[in-house]
Amino acid sequence: MKITDTADAACYSYSDYFTIGEVCGFIVTNPHDGSTWMNNEERSILWDPSGGSGTVKIELYLGATPLCTIISSTANDGSHLWLVNDCGGGFSSEYRVKITDTADTTCTVFSEPFTIGAACGFVITNPYSSSVWANGEERTILWEPSGGSGTVQIDLFKGATLLCTISASTANDGAYEWIADDCGGGFSSEYRVKITDTADANCYEYSDLFTIGAACTFEITNPHVGSSWSNGEGRSILWDATGGSGTVRIELYHGAVALCTINTSTANDGSYQWIVNDCGGGVSSEYRVKITDTDDANCYSYSDYFTIGEACGFTITNPYSASIWRNGESRTVLWEASGGSGSVKIDLYEAATFLCNIDPSTPNDGSYSWSVDDCGNGYSAEYRVKITDVADSTCYAYSDLFTIGEACGITITNPYSASIWSVGENRTIMWSPTGGSGTVKIELYHTATYLCDIIASTANDGFYQWSVSDCGVGTSSEFEVKITDSVDTSCYEYSDNFTINAP
CATH class of the missing domain: 2.60.40.10 (Immunoglobulins)
Known part of the structure; x- marks a missing residue:
């Protein structure tokens, strides 16, 4: 600007150089309210430049307190890349950026309050x-x-x-x-x-x-209440699984006390074959199996209480191979038990065919009194008694094959006391059979002494045609015929004394 005296053109002066332009004004758009910047992050300070000179100064404030100059002069181009530094102010949401025109300190603006903290x-x-x-x-x-x-x-x-x-x-x-x-x-x-x-x-x-x-759950189905397992047996632990991971841990407990780990990790497939081991707990009915998901300790289940004890086994001593029992008789089934639970089931079989249940549950004390019943099957020499532990269907034993039939009886009607038979004649031996097996043996006796077999086995049909023989004794009135059931030697009968004449 130049000022000159109007009456003296030689009297004038110039001002310093100065700027005429658009009114200076800034709007800071970044950081803004809600910005959270971290020390050592690179962040862009952004503003809308309006008027002003070509450069600005940028400072950092905490509230109304200046902390440091971010840059003393940078182009007024609306952007400055800053490596964030809280200048010692620490974590706070009260930081502000101040931008000032370097040529006009009255041209200044603050950002909204924002946060500077530790790196996120x-x-x-x-x-x-x-x-x-x-x-x-x-x-x-x-x-x-x-x-x-x-x-x-x-x-x-x-x-x-x-x-x-x-x-x-x-x-x-x-x-x-x-x-x-x-x-x-x-x-x-x-x-x-x-x-x-x-x-x-x-x-x-x-x-x-x-x-x-799916939500993880287990339901253990074996062992169950009443199971009686023995050390050294192979047993299947069974469970139904829902959800969970692919593997489970199986442990043995006695009451609430963990005894040992059966398997640290096995497939969650619902079955595990275990060689039973009481882990030092001894015979007890307070055992439990615990199954736990290997990836989720909150997903587990306990089995029912069950028994581990001595290995289960039976030896049936009565009936035995020569036993002949009759319907309605009172007979004692006898067995020797080792291990097992406190009760057994007793069944009647013919060979491999189940006929009927004698008793569904009786004490495992080695003895059972039975009113014999062939269960409608009739006479047979192939009956068997089966004894099974009620808590363990894999623990059982069969008796020997034995006979059940109608009470055996034989009444010889011919020869009789007045019979006189001659050697070489054909005579009919006759008897009335009751019960017994299907065949009999017929023998000749003299004065209570066995002489010879008339026939070793013939149908038990009540008669037999005999070509009379004195078996070398000669004429005598003290002959007897003896008829014996082929299966039950305790079932026999002698005829009256009768006469055989030599030829």
């Missing part, structure tokens, strides 16, 4: 790679926060696909209680949890891949 980071510790969670279970998502704002968003992903938001905003305190929900993703081992700082979308972390499946 997360380490998710739960779920982890082998976690198996089930829909409806209450589970705790755990993470270790570093820096960041006071809240986080938690999302569920399947692979790289977002399924749902678990929580849009929860305290960044390292733990969140979640009712597990696969959000329609179905059973899979490719789920991931993502945690993101709500104020900084660039600050996030994914968990390991983990599994969500």
Whole structure:
């Protein structure tokens, strides 16, 4: 600008150089209210330049207190890349950026308050790679926060696909209680949890891949109440599994006390073959099996109480191979027992065919009084008694084959006391049979002394044609015929004394 005296043109002066332009004004757009920046992050300070000179100064304030100059002069182009530094102010949400025109200190503006804190980071510790969670279970998502704002968003992903938001905003305190929900993703081992700082979308972390499946449960069906197992036996532990991981741990308990691990990890397929071992607990009815999911200690089940004791076995001593029992007789079934439970079942068989149950449960005391009954099967020499432990159907024994039939009786009607038979004649020996087997043996006696077999075996039909022989004795009136049941030698009869004449 030049000023000149109007009466003296030689009297004038110039001012300093100065600027005439658009009125200076700035609007800071970044950082803004809600921004959370971390020390050592690269962040862009942004503003809309309006008028002013070609350069600006940028400063950092905490509230109304200047902390440091970010840059003393930078182009007034609306952007400055800053390596964030809180200039010793520490974590706070009261920071402000101040931008001032370097040529006009009256041209200045502050940003909205924003946050500077420790560098944001997360380490998710739960779920982890082998976690198996089930829909409806209450589970705790755990993470270790570093820096960041006071809240986080938690999302569920399947692979790289977002399924749902678990929580849009929860305290960044390292733990969140979640009712597990696969959000329609179905059973899979490719789920991931993502945690993101709500104020900084660039600050996030994914968990390991983990599994969500059906709710984990077990129902142990064997051993069951009444099971009696013995050391050294091969037994099947059986269970019905729902959900859970692919493997389980099986343990043996005595009451509430853990005795030993049967298997640390076996397939969760519902069956495990175990060589029974009481693990030092001794004979007791207080044993239990516990099955636990190897990936979820909260998913377990106990079996019913059952017995482990001496190996179960029976030896039946009566009836035996020569026994002949009659319907309606009172007979004693006898056996020697080792181990087993306190009661047995007794059945009647013919050979391999089940006929009837003699008693469904009687004390395992080695003796049972039975009113003999062939169960409608009739006379046979192939009956067997079977004894079975009521708590262990694999522990049983059969008796020897023996006979049950109608009470045996023989009444000889011919020869009789007045009979006189001659050697070489054909005579009919006659008798009335009752019960007994289907065949008899016929012998000739003299004065109570056996002479010879008339026939070793013939039908028990009441008569036999005999070509009379005195078996070398000669004429005598003291001959007897003896008829004996072929199966039951205790069933026999002698005829009256009669006469045989020599030729």
